[in-house]
Amino acid sequence: MKNDQVAFGIDIGGTNTKIGLFDYEGNLLHYSTHRTNKDLSPDQFIQELGFECEEILSTKIGVPFGSSRLVGVGVGAPMANFFSGMVDHAPNLGWKNVPLKKLLIDTFKTNAVIENDANLAAVGEKKWGAGRAFTDFILVTLGTGVGTGLILDGKLYRGHNALGGEGGHIILSHTKKRLCSCGGVDHLESYLSAQGIKETIFEFLGEHWTIEKLGQEFLAQNPKALSVIHCIAHELATGLSTMAVLFGPEAFIIGGGVSKLGEQFNKVVEEKFNELVHFSLKNKVKILSASLSRDKGAVYGGAAHIIDEVFR
Numbered sequence: 001m002k003n004d005q006v007a008f009g010i011d012i013g014g015t016n017t018k019i020g021l022f023d024y025e026g027n028l029l030h031y032s033t034h035r036t037n038k039d040l041s042p043d044q045f046i047q048e049l050g051f052e053c054e055e056i057l058s059t060k061i062g063v064p065f066g067s068s069r070l071v072g073v074g075v076g077a078p079m080a081n082f083f084s085g086m087v088d089h090a091p092n093l094g095w096k097n098v099p100l101k102k103l104l105i106d107t108f109k110t111n112a113v114i115e116n117d118a119n120l121a122a123v124g125e126k127k128w129g130a131g132r133a134f135t136d137f138i139l140v141t142l143g144t145g146v147g148t149g150l151i152l153d154g155k156l157y158r159g160h161n162a163l164g165g166e167g168g169h170i171i172l173s174h175t176k177k178r179l180c181s182c183g184g185v186d187h188l189e190s191y192l193s194a195q196g197i198k199e200t201i202f203e204f205l206g207e208h209w210t211i212e213k214l215g216q217e218f219l220a221q222n223p224k225a226l227s228v229i230h231c232i233a234h235e236l237a238t239g240l241s242t243m244a245v246l247f248g249p250e251a252f253i254i255g256g257g258v259s260k261l262g263e264q265f266n267k268v269v270e271e272k273f274n275e276l277v278h279f280s281l282k283n284k285v286k287i288l289s290a291s292l293s294r295d296k297g298a299v300y301g302g303a304a305h306i307i308d309e310v311f312r
């Protein structure tokens with residue numbers, strides 16, 4: 001990549017769509033976010049996204065789509081399949097059988113890659129963030145859902161047909177207490193998604209707290225908040241212990257909106273993890289916060305991914 005070239009990283013989420021324009025060193029030249037308009041058909045959605053991005057490119061760089069200065073667009077979306085270029089079924093977006101990669105290439109007139117958002121965030125952390133120091137780590141995003149991205153031997157691991165690396169759907173228990181967004185029961189996501197945490201808060205306290213409030217009360221050492229934090233940290237650590245014995249990561253990197261609970265929360269998770277995990281891994285796996293801004297990981301990763309793909 002030449003030093004006057006740029007790439008888009010875009011995260012199409014069930015709630016918001018985030019757009020970043022990056023230079024070759026990962027400097028963010030432009031960032032914007034808006035609600036995802038789910039009333040549009042996928043074709044219309046990508047067309048609108050294209051209009052917006054061409055405007056950004058023209059304003060920031062002074063060139064239109066089709067210019068060689070734009071090396072590509074890396075896009076994260078729920079259930080996006082890197083290999084097939086398709087989004088077969090994304091309930092959060094109301095999309096079925098969408099040829100997302102082809103739509104992007106036609107609209108942006110450049111290279112495109114698509115991935116699920118947690119995979120992209122892992123790629124971003126590996127290239128420009130907290131993952132630079134590691135060859136094996138697992139990125140865990142805690143947000144509307146729970147996603148995981150596996151970097152193994154320095155590379156993103158997708159599994160057969162890009163269907164692997166979905167650690168949010170590890171089964172945590174068999175109590176049949178909590179439905180997961182996928183239709184399964186008692187998955188990690190049932191407990192660690194924003195909704196899952198809110199349910200736990202209500203079970204413990206009989207009150208509706210936001211996650212921000214939980215974070216504040218936890219830092220103030222409110223015993224009510226501590227009881228909730230210890231419970232959710234235990235649930236997360238249970239999921240991480242399972243992943244750790246399978247993959248032997250050097251670190252877990254925690255991102256997503258819920259990671260605003262911060263380093264203090266990571267410490268509690270690490271304590272629980274070291275209690276639960278197989279003896280061979282005790283005190284050997286780091287638990288860190290993502291270093292790219294917590295809600296922009298997939299946007300950074302989109303740009304990192306397209307740069308790596310195009311300039312391999």
Ligand SMILES: [Zn+2]
Pocket residue numbers: 168169180181182183184185187189
């Ligand atoms: Zn699930």
